[in-house]
Amino acid sequence: MNSKTVNRRGNSIELPSSKDENAQPSKLVSRWNQVWQSLSHHLMKDNEPQVWQRRDRYGNVWWVAYDPASGRSLLCSTEQEVRIWLEQTRYR
Template sequence: MRLTLRWFEEQWEIKPTQGAAAHLKQSILTWLEQAAQRFVQRLMADAEPQVWQTTDANGKRWWNAHDPATSRSLYNVPEAEMRAWLEQRYYPVKANASRA
């Protein structure tokens, strides 16, 4: 039996010996690999902005967002304003660019 661990671009192969100790070692290594993968996924998910829609009493849809990376939020704005807010997050405009 062989256990393969993958962490980013590196890969290790472990060939445990027979017995309960080897089984325990394999179980621990499998658990550690899964925990590390969940940790990285959680870090990546926490950095992404959360965006959702709400509808007012008249049936008009509004956009809302929260960016955990900057702690900035935006509430009840039209779609165009939400798009501009998201674009600014990924493509910030430099203040000196307009003076060039």
């Protein structure tokens, strides 16, 4: 009996159930796939821009953006400024 698992990209993967006697090689393959997906996710993630919000001691909200591909960062007060900066940074 097989069970289905959906990975982060929405792909369905058939995994053997724990009751399957021939599951040992499949478990190894499944574990290898998990390690590979995790590694590729981290490698791809490192090049993706990162955006987050911070509050200063006065309660003001600031947008912080960092683009690891270019090494540039930005601190601004509006989301729109971040969007413009990301578009400009990505098309250079």
